Amino acid sequence: MIRALRQLAIVLGIALLPALISGAVQLKWNAEVPSKKDEVTIAMVHNNWSDHVLWVDARTRAKYDHAHIPEAVLLNEDEWNSLVAKFLDAWDPDVPVVVYCDGGSCDASHAIADRMRSELKIEKVYVLKGGWGAWSGK
C-alpha cells in the first residue's frame, strides 16, 4: 500500500512538471482559456462554428454606433424592451448567439445572456471572453 502510494506520488509529480510548463505558457494566452461555463473565445467561435454565429452587442448605443462586430445586433440592458424585437427578428434557433460587452470585467454580456436564457428561453447563448477588446485587438 505504502509502495503504491509512493509510486503514485512520483507519477503525479512527473506529470506536474510538463503541466506547469504548459500552464505557464498558456497563461500568456489567457484570453484563449475561458474561465466561466458559458464563455467562448474568438478562436472557439471560428473553430466550432466557422464564425457562423449571431453577435449581440451588449454595450451602449453610442459605443455600438462608433464601432461593432460586423452584423452584430444591439441589445443592451437600458434599451432591452425596445431592442428585443429586432434581436428576435435576427435570431435563428440553429445559430449560436454570442454576446459581448467592453471586455475585461464588464458584466453586461453575462447579464444579457442570462436574460436571453430566462426570458426568451434561448439555450445556445454564449459570452465572448475579453469582449469587444478581444475582437478589436485580434
Next chain:
Amino acid sequence: MVGKIIVLLLRLAVAAVFLYAGVMKIWDFRHGQSATPDFTLAIQHFEILRNPDLPVLLAVYLPWLEVTAAITLFVKRLALGAATAVTVMSVVFLGAIGSAWARGLDISCGCFGKDEVSIPYSSMMLRDGILLAAAVVLLVWEARRNRALIPNSKAESLS
C-alpha cells in the same frame, strides 16, 4: 505465461487509450492549437466543480497525468503507481459521466478531445467500465508483483 501475455495486452491497451486521450486533450491537431480551452469547457459542462479556477487547472494537469501514467505503466519501478493512477482516473471518469447522465445533462464527455464521436451515455459508461476493469487487473497484477519482490529485497539486504 498466458497470464503475462494477457496482462501485457491489457497494459498496451490501457496505455494506448490513456496516451491517446491525454494527447488529444493537450493539442488540437486539426486546428494546430492548444486543446486546453475546449477541454476546460468540457469540464465546466459537467457542472461538478463550483470554483471557476478548478476546471482550468484540471484541464491543464489531467491530460499530462494521463500521458505520464500511460508511459510509466511500462516502467517497472513505477508501474504500480501508474496502475493506481489509471484506476483512480477511471473511477473518477465513470463517476463524472454517471453523474452527468443522472442529471440529464446533454454534453459530450471531452474524453478524447473536441473531435471525438458523440456517443450515448450508456456506451460511455460501458467503455469506461471496461477501462476500469482492465485498470483493476493491472493494479492487482502489479500489487502482487511488488509483494513478491519484498522478500527478495529483504533477503538481498540481509545477505
